[in-house]
Amino acid sequence: MDDHRKIVTLDEGSRLLLGISEQELTLEQFICCFDENSQYRLKQNLQFCAIQQHATMLDTKLHQEAATPVWVKIVAYPDPANPELIRGLLQNVEQSYQKANLLVEQQQRFQQLADSLPVKVWTATAEGIVDFASITFADFCGRDTESIVTDWLQILHPDDRATTLEVWQHAVKTKTPYKVEFRILRADGGYCWHLTSALPIFNEAGDVMYWFGSAMDISEQKALWLKADKLKQSLYQTLESITDGFFTLDQDFRFTYLNQSAAELLSACKQPAPGKLLSEVCYVAGKDFSPLTTAVQRAFYKQQTEQFRFTLPGTALPISFSIYPAEQGVSVLMQPLAVSARMAAAALP
Incomplete structure (x- = not known):
């Protein structure tokens, strides 16, 4: 741009971007190639560049009547060899603006x-x-x-x-x-x-x-979990205080709990403990524990309560077993028959 003559000379790339064929434009014609809302600011930027001899930059859109109304970047800087000349660059930044607008839109939708x-x-x-x-x-x-x-x-x-x-x-x-x-x-x-x-x-x-x-x-x-934990602890305390044996198994028939009475009644087996399999505990060479293990499996798979009497191998005390199935495993109540008999007798008139 010749600041003295107020004439802007365009190269081929600039003419193609602006959609015009003229090589020279007056300053006013050049400014009118851009969006009306930014024309005043563009004129100020060019005047500032010419007077203060400092580079300026502006992002704006081409005028709506232009052949390609897109976002462009205008950079102007003083010619170091001639203070009356302003050199500039025109860059198509439409793609960058589209990406930026898409990102803003996505962020708004996400929010x-x-x-x-x-x-x-x-x-x-x-x-x-x-x-x-x-x-x-x-x-x-x-x-x-x-x-x-x-x-x-x-x-x-x-x-x-x-x-x-x-x-x-x-x-x-x-x-x-x-x-x-x-x-x-x-x-x-x-x-x-x-x-x-x-x-x-x-x-x-x-x-x-x-x-x-x-x-x-x-x-x-x-709150429900804490309440359930308290009830569970209360239940375990109650189970520890009773003389009957009680133990629970998970879906894999692995011990999850047993009270002291159950541990004592199962003492003829291998040492029972939470985490051990029923088949592991109820195994002693030459002894048959199948009535118990089979009843537990049958109760769980059929989801039906099982009740039977069985004397654990190696002991002389008959025990009444009550097996209660659930989706997550089984609960087993062990009552020595001597105790059951006394309870039954006491109930008679």
């Missing part, structure tokens, strides 16, 4: 989806830095998403922070799925248990691009 889900959604960079939290997270905690992203550990119960951070750092370091339970601060100041998990999202080269995570409120389930 809308994340904010509509009932679980709390978050993402993190490949390095493990949290960079997004959904509105559901903010609403639950009673604070803005920016503060959650900036210092997410502050919304955790103080007793859970160290363990949670250790598990998270290990997952990021090993690039393996992350799952942990911790308590999150509610807006009212209370804490609720959440099951939080995240998966690393890999690119084609096998590198982690980002982490996608969620946090699900499990406070009600946690």
Whole structure:
């Protein structure tokens, strides 16, 4: 551009991009080749470049009437050999803008989806830095998403922070799925248990691009689990106090529990213990335990209660066995017949 004459000279590439055949344009004609909303700024940039002798840059669209209305980058810089000349570059950046707009659109759609889900959604960079939290997270905690992203550990119960951070750092370091339970601060100041998990999202080269995570409120389930644990402990205490033997087996007929009375009644077998198979415990060379093992298997597979009397090999005490099946295994009650007989006699009028 000749600043004295206010004439702009175009090379072939610029003419093709602008969709014109003229090699020379007045400054006003050149400026009118671009979007009306940016014409004033473009004129200012060119004047600044000519007066201050500093390079300028502007991204704008071609005028709507142009043959190819696309995004372009305009770079202007002073000619070092002639202060009255401004040299410039025109670059088609439409593809870059399309990619950028697509990325923005995808991000907006993701945020809308994340904010509509009932679980709390978050993402993190490949390095493990949290960079997004959904509105559901903010609403639950009673604070803005920016503060959650900036210092997410502050919304955790103080007793859970160290363990949670250790598990998270290990997952990021090993690039393996992350799952942990911790308590999150509610807006009212209370804490609720959440099951939080995240998966690393890999690119084609096998590198982690980002982490996608969620946090699900499990406070009600946690309360039920704690209640169930207490009931289980109470039940075990009761079972330990009774004189009858009682033991449970899983689907593979492996001991999961037995009280002291059951351990004593099974003392003629190999030492029973949680984790051992029934067939392993009920095996002594030359002894036949098949009535017991067969009855247990039959009760489980038919899902029918079995009751029978059997004297364990190596003992002289007949035992009444009651086998109660369930989907996850069986429960077995062992009552020495001498005790059963006394109970039956006491029940007679």
